[in-house]
Amino acid sequence: MAKKGIVVSKHKYTLSEKLYYPEILKGMGVSIRHFFANIVKKKYTVTLQYPEQKESYAERFRGKHRLMTREDGSLRCVACMMCATACPAECIYIEAEDVGDSLVEKRAKVFVIDELRCIFCGLCVEACPTDAIRMDTGEHVEPEYTREAFIYDKKKLLQNSGRSVAIQGGDPDYIHKN
Amino acid sequence: MVELIIWTIIKILFILFFVTLPLAGVLTVVDRRESSMIQDRIGPNRANLSGDVWDLSKRWRFLGLLHLLADGIKMIFKEDYSIKSGNRWIHTFAPILAFFPGLVILSIIPFGGNVTVFGSSTNLQIASFDSGMLLAFAFSSIAVYGITLAGWSSNNKFSLLGGVRATSQMLSYEVVLGLTLMGIFMIYGTLELNTIVQGQQSLKVDGTPDLLFGFLPKWGIFLQPFAMLLYVAAATAETKRAPFDVPEAESELVSGFFTEYGSMKMGMFLFAEYAEVVIFSMIFTTLFLGGYHVPYLYDSGFILPFGWGSLSINPTLVGFIQMLTFLLKVIIVAWGHLVIRWTLPRFRYDQVLRLGWKMLLPLALANIIITAIVLSFI
Ligand code: SF4
Ligand code: SF4
Numbered sequence: 092m093a094k095k096g097i098v099v100s101k102h103k104y105t106l107s108e109k110l111y112y113p114e115i116l117k118g119m120g121v122s123i124r125h126f127f128a129n130i131v132k133k134k135y136t137v138t139l140q141y142p143e144q145k146e147s148y149a150e151r152f153r154g155k156h157r158l159m160t161r162e163d164g165s166l167r168c169v170a171c172m173m174c175a176t177a178c179p180a181e182c183i184y185i186e187a188e189d190v191g192d193s194l195v196e197k198r199a200k201v202f203v204i205d206e207l208r209c210i211f212c213g214l215c216v217e218a219c220p221t222d223a224i225r226m227d228t229g230e231h232v233e234p235e236y237t238r239e240a241f242i243y244d245k246k247k248l249l250q251n252s253g254r255s256v257a258i259q260g261g262d263p264d265y266i267h268k269n
Numbered sequence: 270m271v272e273l274i275i276w277t278i279i280k281i282l283f284i285l286f287f288v289t290l291p292l293a294g295v296l297t298v299v300d301r302r303e304s305s306m307i308q309d310r311i312g313p314n315r316a317n318l319s320g321d322v323w324d325l326s327k328r329w330r331f332l333g334l335l336h337l338l339a340d341g342i343k344m345i346f347k348e349d350y351s352i353k354s355g356n357r358w359i360h361t362f363a364p365i366l367a368f369f370p371g372l373v374i375l376s377i378i379p380f381g382g383n384v385t386v387f388g389s390s391t392n393l394q395i396a397s398f399d400s401g402m403l404l405a406f407a408f409s410s411i412a413v414y415g416i417t418l419a420g421w422s423s424n425n426k427f428s429l430l431g432g433v434r435a436t437s438q439m440l441s442y443e444v445v446l447g448l449t450l451m452g453i454f455m456i457y458g459t460l461e462l463n464t465i466v467q468g469q470q471s472l473k474v475d476g477t478p479d480l481l482f483g484f485l486p487k488w489g490i491f492l493q494p495f496a497m498l499l500y501v502a503a504a505t506a507e508t509k510r511a512p513f514d515v516p517e518a519e520s521e522l523v524s525g526f527f528t529e530y531g532s533m534k535m536g537m538f539l540f541a542e543y544a545e546v547v548i549f550s551m552i553f554t555t556l557f558l559g560g561y562h563v564p565y566l567y568d569s570g571f572i573l574p575f576g577w578g579s580l581s582i583n584p585t586l587v588g589f590i591q592m593l594t595f596l597l598k599v600i601i602v603a604w605g606h607l608v609i610r611w612t613l614p615r616f617r618y619d620q621v622l623r624l625g626w627k628m629l630l631p632l633a634l635a636n637i638i639i640t641a642i643v644l645s646f647i
Pocket of ligand 1: 211
């Protein structure tokens, strides 16, 4: 059985196309129209002057990490290691220390995230039971001159910090009971 | 004699350092910004002189023209790489050969009428030859050697291909280039550019205006519109710019004949391209757009057609007005040339040669024959 082919019709050139020049003039007309429209009013231009004008990221964009604080300004992190365990890139390093508080018990003495290894999956945020780590800064990790500068320590992570209103321990009546 | 030498030096310095080179330099930036305007972008606008670093509106940016300086500084301070294989001497010599012969063409271009300064009067043209345009043809073909040698001496297949393409393209289009202008030479009866411009001024021997249909000046564009179209195509091919940029063809040959060049040597090739655009615009203006001639402005002042009146102007002032007119026309033509570049896609290599030999050449010959027949009846 003969295979059925598709007949592709060849473009028939009109006289003005064969002569080149009328078409070239038409094309130049388009160029010139865009040129003047853009030079006078930036009519078609969509360029953003980047470092000065920024396009904001989507609301749920996973960006630079930040650590949240409690009402008294102390770090919310209780050094439970959940995020470090969940992290597929193994880029979170935490050293715990004793707080001497029977309810909170621990806090992070060292909290380091290597942003070069991070794959921005957001699993650390999901894992955290105390809403201590977030990626909702709305900016990406900035470029740096050295690799060391990408290793964010506690100080750097606290730069964009904010107070989280969720109450530690999950029990809303915790403060009143004691 | 001394007067002549001083005038010549002044004219050379003026046309070279105050017109051609600055214009070519500005064109490098204008080309980039114009292309971005055409393509709905903004283009390079960051180079600035101090000012506020973070507030764009407070920086002194001069429309991005400072990129010219930034580019120049960058080119000069880049490593002057010299190739290990291939012919090093020819490799170094080629950019020079591509750049300088073109500048000689400036000597025959009349860039203004007669001016009188401190009682000494001169024609604003460096050298007035009887062979005029022949000199331009001769020197523009020397530029081909620069390209070919650059491609050959680099010991690089891409460069070699670029050089070979440049040779065949430029040689074939040189033929067309010469033939298209033949009509102009026949009409004005000379190869000397200043005489051609005076012919386009449309003045009868007794000093009364001699206009086409009573109102059109006798410019080449009106007498030889067909030759004008052919000339634009052929001259664009000569300057190796899109749609005829097969020798360079970034998407096929990396950078064509100057793939192996760096620093200021590459800068010279790039700059030569823009200098060629300026020179092309000057020749085009001179031959087809009446050179420095302002419509209805003659040595003694304006004489409007249909007897609408006249206005007499100081002859020296007329000379300067004509000079500015010439520059204005050159700038407009160069701008149009850039628009062509940013409008058309590149021809395929075989298409370039087919267009040159099978279409433009016969048409140019037909133009000569028709012009000759018409002239013999007038
Ligand atoms: S976003 Fe993912 S990879 Fe980055 S630190 Fe959190 S868990 Fe690790
Ligand atoms: S950031 Fe959250 S998950 Fe990670 S150690 Fe601190 S409390 Fe645990």
